[in-house]
Amino acid sequence: MGLLDHIPHQSTVPAHRPWPRAVVAEEGWRAAIDQLVAGRATLLGFWGEPAAVHMALLDAASAEIAVVTYECASGSFPSVAIDHPPALRLERTIHDLFGLMPLGGGDRRPWLDHDVWGQSGPLAGRSVARATVPYEFLPAEGEGLHQVAVGPVHAGIIEPGHFRFTANGEHVVRLEQWLGYTHKGIESLMQGASLEAAARLACRTSGDSAVAYAYAFALAVEAALGIEPPRRAIFLRALMAELERLANHFGDIGAICNDASFALMHAQTGVLRERCLRAADAAFGHRLMMDVIVPGGVARDMSSYGIPAMQALLAEIKKVFPRLIELYDNTTSLQDRTVTTGIVKTEYVRQFGAGGYVGRASGRDFDTRRAIPYAPYGALSFDVPVLDAGDVNARVWIRIREVEQSVALIAQILDRLAPGEIRTALPAGRGPCEGLALAEAFRGDVLVWLRLDGENRIERCHLRDASWFQWPLLETAIEGNIIADFPLCNKSFNCSYSGADL
Amino acid sequence: MRKTLLESLTHGSLTEPAPPPDEAALAELVRTVDRAAQAKLGRSLAIRQVDAGSCNGCELEIHALSNAFYDLERFGLRFVASPRHADVLLVTGPVTKNMRQALERTFNATPDPKWVVAVGGCAVDGGIFRGSYACVGGVSDVVPVDLHIKGCPPTPTDLLKGLLALLEHVGGKG
Numbered sequence: 001m002g003l004l005d006h007i008p009h010q011s012t013v014p015a016h017r018p019w020p021r022a023v024v025a026e027e028g029w030r031a032a033i034d035q036l037v038a039g040r041a042t043l044l045g046f047w048g049e050p051a052a053v054h055m056a057l058l059d060a061a062s063a064e065i066a067v068v069t070y071e072c073a074s075g076s077f078p079s080v081a082i083d084h085p086p087a088l089r090l091e092r093t094i095h096d097l098f099g100l101m102p103l104g105g106g107d108r109r110p111w112l113d114h115d116v117w118g119q120s121g122p123l124a125g126r127s128v129a130r131a132t133v134p135y136e137f138l139p140a141e142g143e144g145l146h147q148v149a150v151g152p153v154h155a156g157i158i159e160p161g162h163f164r165f166t167a168n169g170e171h172v173v174r175l176e177q178w179l180g181y182t183h184k185g186i187e188s189l190m191q192g193a194s195l196e197a198a199a200r201l202a203c204r205t206s207g208d209s210a211v212a213y214a215y216a217f218a219l220a221v222e223a224a225l226g227i228e229p230p231r232r233a234i235f236l237r238a239l240m241a242e243l244e245r246l247a248n249h250f251g252d253i254g255a256i257c258n259d260a261s262f263a264l265m266h267a268q269t270g271v272l273r274e275r276c277l278r279a280a281d282a283a284f285g286h287r288l289m290m291d292v293i294v295p296g297g298v299a300r301d302m303s304s305y306g307i308p309a310m311q312a313l314l315a316e317i318k319k320v321f322p323r324l325i326e327l328y329d330n331t332t333s334l335q336d337r338t339v340t341t342g343i344v345k346t347e348y349v350r351q352f353g354a355g356g357y358v359g360r361a362s363g364r365d366f367d368t369r370r371a372i373p374y375a376p377y378g379a380l381s382f383d384v385p386v387l388d389a390g391d392v393n394a395r396v397w398i399r400i401r402e403v404e405q406s407v408a409l410i411a412q413i414l415d416r417l418a419p420g421e422i423r424t425a426l427p428a429g430r431g432p433c434e435g436l437a438l439a440e441a442f443r444g445d446v447l448v449w450l451r452l453d454g455e456n457r458i459e460r461c462h463l464r465d466a467s468w469f470q471w472p473l474l475e476t477a478i479e480g481n482i483i484a485d486f487p488l489c490n491k492s493f494n495c496s497y498s499g500a501d502l
Numbered sequence: 503m504r505k506t507l508l509e510s511l512t513h514g515s516l517t518e519p520a521p522p523p524d525e526a527a528l529a530e531l532v533r534t535v536d537r538a539a540q541a542k543l544g545r546s547l548a549i550r551q552v553d554a555g556s557c558n559g560c561e562l563e564i565h566a567l568s569n570a571f572y573d574l575e576r577f578g579l580r581f582v583a584s585p586r587h588a589d590v591l592l593v594t595g596p597v598t599k600n601m602r603q604a605l606e607r608t609f610n611a612t613p614d615p616k617w618v619v620a621v622g623g624c625a626v627d628g629g630i631f632r633g634s635y636a637c638v639g640g641v642s643d644v645v646p647v648d649l650h651i652k653g654c655p656p657t658p659t660d661l662l663k664g665l666l667a668l669l670e671h672v673g674g675k676g
Contacts, residue, residue, distance in 0.1 A: 116599045122635045152604045155583035157551045157561050160601055181600045182555040185634035200630055207559025207655065251565070268506065270569035271516060277566070287657060288559055327503050498557045 015433040021067035042353035047462040048094035079104035099128030112180040140166040159497035170482040190461040206499030212441030214293035221295035224435030230421035233297035247276035248442040260337035282309040297423035338393040342477040342489035356444025357398040362390035465499030527667035546578035550588035555598030559655040596624035596631040597638040
């Protein structure tokens, strides 16, 4: 049975690929919400247009995907968040950007709109009135509570965001995040952009996931146009994606240990991370591999230094990393900080559809590379590590195991990399078409949905970072922990600010 | 742990020789930096990094400055947690309107003499985010900038060259 069999719909959109998009009335919209509430479907994305809202749903059992569209004839839509909390920040964002009103009560505070843009509903295409009331944090009541306000400028070299803690002594009673500080208006810059310019913007949605974003963006364009990149490009893409995953996981493992004052690990993984970036630079001419993946393939081939650089990197990791794993495992003072700290409950990661190490450390066995495989992952063999403890320690271990898997994947890719074409020309004049794609970034699944006009320009593009469904869980993870453990919890999530602020 | 520590001691250093200070950066500093302030700080600068809406790519490379290969602290340059402890603000991003006030407040909280270094293509003029309703479009539109380090993102070597130029100049050699 297909997802859409349970959702009464008026029509399906013909040029939406590879999964169906159905236009629904209120009855269908509510049926889709019911699927989410019942846990039969997971919310993959929720985004707006000037006169419509879309939800991407994933059937938890069959891994089938469908998009449902509700046309907001009167500038409003039935609220999803009122019944399904994971939709809340996305719903507040839709209201901020498009001026569309969710009906049914609930939290109506702005999210990205901090009332400084000089306009309301910047993507609405019409004038929208904004209620100017000061932002109020949710209350916490009890004896002896005090608040600690942190950010947007933080103490370390990290992105800006505001954290409002309510604490009783050292213990956190409530954490509330207020983000949006890095909102750059990426989706508005996308509108009307050429594919080349749009791919550059996608790369810079979250710089640490530049490859994953370019990958998802290219897959979405290729789905819309119905083309496939050449075989060599497909393998080079996966090579870059795994290299990016390695670099970020090394950085994270070290940074988490550093927040527990264990600098030795940070120094050692910092060296491994640097070696990954140097190998990337040698192979692809850019340390973060920005702007290499483009719709149709890759913009440039791997240099002649690429293969030896990758082989040297793999040899170094195989030599050094096992000793670092042992170091992590045998340092009790470190384990004392990470074990049982910042537990995320399994029911929450299921409900929120939290991807990446946040989901997999709490028992959600989901990785786009395996659940919704895109080329070449269907042809590669790898394990998806899953743990149940849900604490900081489990999120470290998922990363450790994923490093091992990425090393094995890179070795497989190098074995199969054959000479050949690297880019397929994009067909012109296919008419308006739409594409949806997911790619597994190091922190979880990135979703890209786009509509192209007849001349291969972006009419509308939505990029959804994995962080949207992870940030809210950080608020739950810190409850009952002490404020001093927050940096540790936060680093173990390493959510993207820029990716979720757009 | 013992083996790892011992190897670190016996296997020689990963740290690489310093690159020469960036000539263009020196030229820019000669135009902008107040000579009276130069003598006061010697060859040690405390840096406060401010992300004013970057994609976080610049932050990754700024982080890399502290790894064993670049070892920023050997030059007397170190990152501090508060603008009140800082001599230099290292600012990234196209300055989103949502971060404008925070950047101004951070600048005002930094004691004189101080320098502002704008890092990355966005920090120069907004870069690829220029023209968005949500971006101011360049750090110098909000606070006075003494030095630009370009690149998307600049490599750690680019960053080091720029910061060494600042250090040379502040140290009175520029």
